[in-house]
Amino acid sequence: xxxxxxxxxxxxxxxxxxxxxxxxxxxxxxxxxxxxxxxxxxxxxxxxxxxxxxxxxxxxxxxxxxxxxxxxxxxxxxxxxxxxxxxxxxxxxxxxxxxxxxxxxxxxxxxxxxxxxxxxxxxxxxxxxxxxxxxxxxxxxxxxxxxxxxxxxxxxxxxxxxxxxxxxxxxxxxxxxxxxxxxxxxxxxxxxxxxxxxxxxxxxxxxxxxxxxxxxxxxxxxxxxxxxxxxxxxxxxxxxxxxxxxxxxxxxxxxxxxxxxxxxxxxxxx
Amino acid sequence: xxxxxxxxxxxxxxxxxxxxxxxxxxxxxxxxxxxxxxxxxxxxxxxxxxxxxxxxxxxxxxxxxxxxxxxxxxxxxxxxxxxxxxxxxxxxxxxxxxxxxxxxxxxxxxxxxxxxxxxxxxxxxxxxxxxxxxxxxxxxxxxxxxxxxxxxxxxxxxxxxxxxxxxxxxxxxxxxxxxxxxxxxxxxxxxxxxxxxxxxxxxxxxxxxxxxxxxxxxxxxxxxxxxxxxxxxxxxxxxxxxxxxxxxxxxxxxxxx
Numbered sequence: 001x002x003x004x005x006x007x008x009x010x011x012x013x014x015x016x017x018x019x020x021x022x023x024x025x026x027x028x029x030x031x032x033x034x035x036x037x038x039x040x041x042x043x044x045x046x047x048x049x050x051x052x053x054x055x056x057x058x059x060x061x062x063x064x065x066x067x068x069x070x071x072x073x074x075x076x077x078x079x080x081x082x083x084x085x086x087x088x089x090x091x092x093x094x095x096x097x098x099x100x101x102x103x104x105x106x107x108x109x110x111x112x113x114x115x116x117x118x119x120x121x122x123x124x125x126x127x128x129x130x131x132x133x134x135x136x137x138x139x140x141x142x143x144x145x146x147x148x149x150x151x152x153x154x155x156x157x158x159x160x161x162x163x164x165x166x167x168x169x170x171x172x173x174x175x176x177x178x179x180x181x182x183x184x185x186x187x188x189x190x191x192x193x194x195x196x197x198x199x200x201x202x203x204x205x206x207x208x209x210x211x212x213x214x215x216x217x218x219x220x221x222x223x224x225x226x227x228x229x230x231x232x233x234x235x236x237x238x239x240x241x242x243x244x245x246x247x248x249x250x251x252x253x254x255x256x257x258x259x260x261x262x263x264x265x266x267x268x269x270x
Numbered sequence: 271x272x273x274x275x276x277x278x279x280x281x282x283x284x285x286x287x288x289x290x291x292x293x294x295x296x297x298x299x300x301x302x303x304x305x306x307x308x309x310x311x312x313x314x315x316x317x318x319x320x321x322x323x324x325x326x327x328x329x330x331x332x333x334x335x336x337x338x339x340x341x342x343x344x345x346x347x348x349x350x351x352x353x354x355x356x357x358x359x360x361x362x363x364x365x366x367x368x369x370x371x372x373x374x375x376x377x378x379x380x381x382x383x384x385x386x387x388x389x390x391x392x393x394x395x396x397x398x399x400x401x402x403x404x405x406x407x408x409x410x411x412x413x414x415x416x417x418x419x420x421x422x423x424x425x426x427x428x429x430x431x432x433x434x435x436x437x438x439x440x441x442x443x444x445x446x447x448x449x450x451x452x453x454x455x456x457x458x459x460x461x462x463x464x465x466x467x468x469x470x471x472x473x474x475x476x477x478x479x480x481x482x483x484x485x486x487x488x489x490x491x492x493x494x495x496x497x498x499x500x501x502x503x504x505x506x507x508x509x510x511x512x513x514x515x516x517x518x519x520x521x522x523x524x525x526x527x
Contacts, residue, residue, distance in 0.1 A: 031351040152362040155347060161322035162340030162412070163362050209352045210386070 004129070007122055008235070014124040014132050015227025015245065018185045018197060021136035023220035024143040025177050026198035027205075027212065031154050032174075035199055036085050037074060040092035041175075042182045042194040044070035046099030049116050049186070053106050060131055064183035070095055071175035096191070119190035119242030121231070128187055135184035139177045146173050151212055189242040196246045201226060204253040207260035222252050271298045273336060273410045273442045274319050279328035281314055288314040290466045292328070296410060301436055301443045303473075305450055306463035307485055312446040313343050315463060316414045319444065339408030341399045341416045343446070347387050355390070355398050356383045365405050377401035378427055392419030400428070404435065411435070411443045429456045450486065 004010055029038050045063040052062025074091050103111050112120065124132070143150065153160040153167035160167040185194045205218035230245030237244075273296045281289040289311045296302060296319075304312045317323040318330060320340055347353055359370045374380050379397035382390065390398065396419050403411055411432075417425040433456065436443055445457065460476040462468040468481040476482050 031348055033348070148360075148362045154351065155353070155358075155361065156342060156345050158317060158320065158322045158342045159340060159345070159361070161317075162320040162338045165362060203350075206350055206352065211352055211354055211357050215352055 004126055007124070008231070010124045010126070010129055011121045011231055011241070012228055014121055014129055014188050015231055016224055017129075017132040017136040018181075018188045019201070019223030019227045020220050021139040021181050021184060022194075022197045023201055023223050024147075024216040025139060025174070025181055026202040026223075027216050027219055028143075028150060028154060028174055029178075029195075029198045030202045030206070031212075034174075034178075035195060036088040036092065037071075038178060038195040038198055040074050040088045040095060041067045041071045041178050042191050043092045043096035043099070045182050045186050045191045045194075046116060047095050047102060048099075048183075050099050050102035050106065050111075053111060054102070059186075060183050063186050064179055066095075067182040068176065068179035071179050072172075075171065075175060115190070116186060117190045117192050118240060119186070119188050119193065121188045121241045121245075124187055132184050132188070135180050139180050139184075142173060142177050146170060150174065189245060193242050193246050196249065197223060197226075200246065200249040200253050204249065204256045207256045222249065222256075226252060271333065272296070272331075273298055273333050275329075275331045276315075276318065276325075277329045277331070279318060279325040279330065281311070281318055281323055282326045283314065283323070287465065289318065289325075292463075292467055294461065294467065296442045296444055298409065298442050299436060299440045300459060301432065301445070301457045302459045302461060303457040304444065304446045304461045304463050305448075305476075305482075305486075306468075310464045310485075312463055313414055316340075316343075316412050316444065316446055319410075319412055333409070336410060337406060337408045339403030339406070339411045339441075341396075341403050341411075341413045343414040343418075345395075345399065349388055353387045354383070355379070355385050355387060358387055358398065359402050359405060361402075363406055369405060370401075373401040373404050374398070376404065376431060378424065378431075393421060393424055396420055397424075400431075407439065409441050411441055413443065414446045415448065416445065417447070432456065 004013075029035060045067045048063035048066030049059055051066060052059045055062075070091065074088055077087055077091075100113070103113060114120075115123070149160065149165045150170050150173065152163060152165055153170040157167040160170070181198070182191075182194055185197060189197050201219040201223035202215065204222045205215045208218055209215035226245050226249035230248040231241060233239065233248060234241040234244040275295040276292050279289055279292045279294075280287065292311075292315065294315070304315060306312050314323060318325060320338055321330070321332070355374070356370060359365055359373065365373075371380065371383065374383060374397075377397045377400045379394060379401055382394055382398060385394075387395070387398070396416060400413075400416060403413070413432075417428050420428060432443055432445075435441065455473065457473060459470060460473050461470045462476055462479070462482045462485065464485060468485065469476055469479040471479075
């Protein structure tokens with residue numbers, strides 16, 4: 001019996017893999033105010049799942065391609081006629097609703113909808129684990145490779161242009177990374193909560209960070225603690241795992257924010 | 271050496287014709303100032319030069335591998351992005367600590383290295399932007415309202431610094447400014463822009479051109495005394511650049527459509 005035979009071990013490793021991929025990407029989502037954009041991409045994954053089941057292709061491939069399509073479409077449309085958040089709201093919820101409608105047509109197949117909406121980390125198989133870690137590594141490599149160009153483009157697109165960087169290209173890099181993370185995290189936290197794993201660890205890291213690199217590293221740490229702590233909490237209190245992971249991340253965020261306030265108060269007095 | 275050249279460049283931004291038929295070239299070692307009223311396309315010209323705006327017609331040619339130092343007119347750093355001054359100087363290329371400190375000192379911001387960008391005053395922020403633009407040995411400096419937020423001694427030091435940079439490195443410098451008299455006094459060539467190039471040439475020449483007066487009135491003449499006083503011997507030069515366009519009276523080009 002190998003180490004990976006234990007479903008709790010597989011779940012822990014899956015959570016860690018997702019946390020490591022979402023941390024650096026999540027920082028960019030926070031810095032660039034892409035939360036809604038992330039939601040649209042993540043919700044589209046449900047539609048991807050339904051389509052994948054219809055055409056009997058792998059769920060990962062279905063979720064990845066529809067998420068990618070959604071990312072490219074919403075990026076192309078935003079800022080034309082409607083305000084970005086309106087447009088993204090339309091796209092995000094339409095994708096989710098269409099996915100649920102499409103899933104209802106799948107009469108022959110039993111689809112565990114709750115599993116895709118909120119994740120089912122305890123059911124992660126060895127193959128899933130391989131996909132999760134491969135995707136996480138790919139995202140980490142992609143972001144690491146483009147880090148400086150991404151950071152410059154995020155700070156100011158014109159500074160990027162002047163330095164010979166094409167910020168549009170960097171934006172597409174982020175979209176591809178986002179689509180991969182969505183497809184990878186679907187099994188772990190589910191389509192509805194993926195964005196929380198992007199945003200909450202990064203937001204928890206912000207008060208403790210004096211530079212972008214430190215923020216990404218602390219976000220990875222916060223995400224890992226949330227994944228493992230959430231898993232433990234779900235096991236102990238018999239609660240749904242994905243939501244428990246997110247709640248743990250939220251507690252970390254609250255602690256970090258509270259700590260910052262207290263520190264600010266003591267400095268003012270001292 | 272020509273650093274960058276625009277030929278017959280039209281730019282449309284959101285349906286508005288921001289630039290129209292602009293011919294313009296920057297040579298190494300010259301200081302050029304772009305003046306013009308609000309909405310005359312000054313920033314658009316700067317952004318076209320760096321490649322952030324694609325012309326709808328005409329051609330932009332940059333020298334191969336051209337290194338540009340750019341100070342944008344506006345730079346908003348989101349509070350969620352922790353960015354100390356020293357780290358900002360490393361974007362996108364890491365620079366040595368010595369080079370970074372040197373650039374900060376020369377920009378009058380030597381003690382700001384550890385401060386977060388979002389905690390700087392307007393003037394400090396501008397100095398840091400300038401320090402960053404001076405790093406990586408630029409061949410072309412493009413400074414869009416670079417003295418905004420600087421006090422008068424700060425602005426004066428800034429122009430001395432620019433002149434020094436030109437002498438030390440031989441780079442070309444393009445400045446966009448509202449600060450008409452000071453900026454014009456510091457430059458070799460002035461472009462008066464109003465959607466198209468109204469007139470250009472030596473500062474004294476542009477200041478007396480009817481197109482310039484149509485845009486800015488004669489009120490600026492007194493301020494230009496500063497220039498004339500210092501350089502009254504150079505009045506003959508620069509007329510060769512003079513282009514006449516029929517257009518400064520219809521101030522917004524799209525109004526004619």
